[in-house]
Amino acid sequence: MHQPGAAVALLKGASAAAADVFRAILTRGPISRIDIARLLGLSQAAVTKAVGPLLDVGLVSDELELPRDGQPGRPANPLMVVADALLSIGIKVNADEIVGVATDLRTTVLAANRRALKTTTPQATVDAIAATVADLADALGDRADRLCAVGVSVSGDVDAHSGVVRESAIMGWTDVPLGALLAGRLDREVLVENDVRALTIGEHWFGVGVGTDLFAIVTIGRGIGSGLHVNGEVVEGAYGVAGEIGHLPLTSPDRICPCGRRGCVEAVAGTPAIVAEVSRAHGRDLSIGEIVELAHEGDPAAVQTFEHAATVIGTAIATLVNLTGPELVIIGGEAVSNFDLFEPHLRASFAEHAFGAAGRCQIVTRPHTFEDWARGASAAAIRHLAENR
Amino acid sequence: MHQPGAAVALLKGASAAAADVFRAILTRGPISRIDIARLLGLSQAAVTKAVGPLLDVGLVSDELELPRDGQPGRPANPLMVVADALLSIGIKVNADEIVGVATDLRTTVLAANRRALKTTTPQATVDAIAATVADLADALGDRADRLCAVGVSVSGDVDAHSGVVRESAIMGWTDVPLGALLAGRLDREVLVENDVRALTIGEHWFGVGVGTDLFAIVTIGRGIGSGLHVNGEVVEGAYGVAGEIGHLPLTSPDRICPCGRRGCVEAVAGTPAIVAEVSRAHGRDLSIGEIVELAHEGDPAAVQTFEHAATVIGTAIATLVNLTGPELVIIGGEAVSNFDLFEPHLRASFAEHAFGAAGRCQIVTRPHTFEDWARGASAAAIRHLAENR
Structure with a gap:
């Protein structure tokens, strides 16, 4: 059969x-x-x-x-x-962990696996991905012969056509040919994609984006990213870069971003920026967990830092919306778990800067797990296979 | 035949x-x-x-x-x-003038007409458009029976589906049902479209956008606008708004835009903002022509005002490019005739803020005449007919 x-x-x-x-x-x-x-x-x-x-x-x-x-x-x-006629593996690469899922064609998860990543060198990462793929194949048993693709998603500037991770600040990579390295190790088709774009593909096919052609995902947390879906497809960018909402120049030029540019959204609203700002105010190194707690207790420095971050994110979403006019913006990313600290100022600055009818765009949150991100990578691999591109 | x-x-x-x-x-x-x-x-x-x-x-x-x-x-x-099997009329509505062209299906101009607009009331505008259409039909002689559509392009927030101009600062309009008003006067199909979007449609089909799927047009001058072409189509926006690059919040909140919002690009880089700034510095009302001359003579206030405007426009283009990743940005609009005053700072701020490979996007200028804009309106009307939408 x-x-x-x-x-x-x-x-x-x-x-x-x-x-x-x-x-x-x-x-x-x-x-x-x-x-x-x-x-x-x-x-x-x-x-x-x-x-x-x-x-x-x-x-x-x-x-x-x-x-x-x-x-x-x-x-x-x-x-x-026939959802299980072919199976696919999706891998989300994090700086400290490889998260993998095996899914059917409708990205229903059949097996999941996590593996710590001790160092972010390309070789260690490839080893960990290969081990994760092997474990997932084992878990599938005699269905493993139906595995037809592996999708790998990484934060940063990823050229899906060549499989090269051109720049990933979180991994500390420049021009890493991840696709070629993995193809040499895995006897399967490998697709490498930007992580937020992969998540957007998954949401469009099987998630909240179903029935909505024009939507965006904005992720908040350590990095600030976005994926746009316009005119029937994810926006890929002529040179493989698009959706870089974290690197819009919306804040003061005296804020230096980890990417080296001035005034980026991430330089104020990314988790490392929030941690640095509140730690400085308190004169000691605080964790993001402690800072969230402080903010909930009403600590002025923590509250103001979140408010400032939220204002900048709301302004960035208004910028995205004024340019592309989506019906829906889905906010995801690990900081969504503390969205109460962002929401009022984020919505206020969005409303202040959204232009005319574009402001009717709905903003909703969705707490994606790392397995959801890995499912997105699997969806990207299936799309690559099914669309023959 | x-x-x-x-x-x-x-x-x-x-x-x-x-x-x-x-x-x-x-x-x-x-x-x-x-x-x-x-x-x-x-x-x-x-x-x-x-x-x-x-x-x-x-x-x-x-x-x-x-x-x-x-x-x-x-x-x-x-x-x-058969390019002249059907003919179309394109109308560009300006605050002081109606510019019309009659074209064939490939938007080759067969006749052109301009008519002063003494007041921007909807009634006066409809009268002037109807007279322009009648003059163009006369000019076509016995080919007038092939006229099948009229495209009308207006600056601002235009809902092409309903034909309503929801907001046009230049015309001073809010919720003007221009399509319905014109349909009552002209015995032909009427399409109303945002002017930059219409220009983008024309460029995609028959202009510099041919062969490029991912491009943007940015217009500078009295208004600052843009049209985006992504994944095979112009970006229309779920609610009819997209490409509002003039209303990205990229400047100081103490700059109030004619639209009422704070920190918009247009509040610094639109012609009225430049005129106000340099006039204030010189303590007298200057025209844009005088200000261009002053800048070319090295007048510090004029030079600095253009430099500041150019920096903001370059930042806005980087913002657009970081989000949508076009291959090409075409700068048009009436201020292109003085592009030398903008170019160095515009390109420098674009280079400073463009993210990674997105910065490979080429920026070129193209001096569109008002007839080119009217041709865009004709292209939009032909597309509407040919695509049945």
Whole structure:
């Protein structure tokens, strides 16, 4: 029944129309042939032609048991993806930990794994990723032969086409050919992607972005990043850079960012900046946990530092919204767990600077776990396979 | 040979695939059926099916005489649009003037017209637009029966779907239903669009944006605006607002913008802000022409004001580039004629704040005439017709 090799070959050789049909079934199924034809502007004959081979290799099924709502004889044979026909691994690279998940085609997590990273050298990172992939494959047992792709997401300037991490401040990397290093170790297709962009791909396909073409994810915490989804796709940037909301020059030029530039959002609103500012005010090194506690107790330095950070983040979101006009901004990242400290000033500065009807954009939070980020990396790998790009 | 009514009906009733085929022929012709099939991921049969009716109503021709490069018998019957099968009018609304052009489907200008606008009331503007359209129709003579659309472009927050100009500072308008007012006067389809977005559509189809999917137009002058082209389309904004680069909060909060917000780019870099600043320094009302002359003579107040404006514009372009990663930024607008006063500081601040590989984005200038803007409005109207949206 399962023919992983034939399924991968079919997807890789698919025409643009056949890839569109598969993507429609993957992300919108169960869906009828007629609805696919309407959605994509194809003839029913073209849809049927594309569906045939997908059925043959077991990627798609039309034998779904649907409740018939008491309508006997209703000719309901919609198409849906056979979610476990192929499996994928998603890896989120953090400075101190590799988080991996094995998922099916709909990014349902089948196995998860975490492994400490003692040093961020490329070699140590590649070793840890390879070990994580091996552990996940073990956990899948005899389904491991269906693993067809590995997606790896890293914070920073990542060129997904070449697999090169051009700059990652958190990892301390410049021009690390992570894709090539991993391809030499893993006997599988590897896609390397910016972490927030991967999360955005996952949210668009299977998360809060479903049904919304124009949305953004903004992550707050150690780094401040964003992923934009516009006109049907994630914004990749002509040179692989986009969504760098943490490096918009929105604050005073006397604030130096870890990236070396002046006045970046991250230089005020990133966790290290908040820690440095409140530690300085108190004359001793504080942890972010202690600072959050101080802020909740009403400590003036901690409260003001969070308020300033929140004002700058709200201004940055207004900037993003005035330029791209999303329907929805999803705030994620580890600092979301203390969003109460950001929310009032963030929303106030957003409202102050949002232009006209763009201000109708909704701002919501979503506490992504590291497994969610790894799922995003898996979604990016599946997209790469399914869209043949 | 020409059947304007049948051609319009065909385009309005086209399936998504047929609309894609027409658009490919319009913007990329001469193009062979095989290349269209490859480009769109359609079967050749589907392309042939879509092309048939386009040939029948005279919108497309396959009888192009091509040089055969000494290759007798080469089967070259590529398709191209019959550019004058349908005609369109584009109108650029300025505060003091209506500029109109009549164009063919490839936005080649067939007739042009300008009419002073004595007052910016909606009624006076509608009257002037209607008179301009009538004059252009007269100029077309017996080709006037091919006029199928009127595109009108206005600076500000324009909802193209409803035809409502929600906010236009330059016209002093709030919630003016310009599309409905014009539809009542002109016996033709009317599309109202933001002026920079219309210019971006025109540049993408027939200008410097051809072959570049990811580009932006930034206009400088009385207003500061931008149009973004990402993932195959102009960015429209979920609520009709996008590209508001003039209203990014990048300057000091003590600068109040004409829009009422604090710290907007336009509050420092728009022509009225430059005029106010230099006039204040000199203690008398100066015109922008006098200020440009003073700056060229080295007057410190004028020079510094332009430098400050240029720094803010360069920072704004870096902001746009860090978020959306374009390949090319085209600077237009009336202040381009004095770009020498902006260029050094603009490029320096862009380089200072552009993030990583995003900084490879090229910045070029292009002096658009008001006729070019009106051509953009015509392109937007043709796109609306051809894409059935």
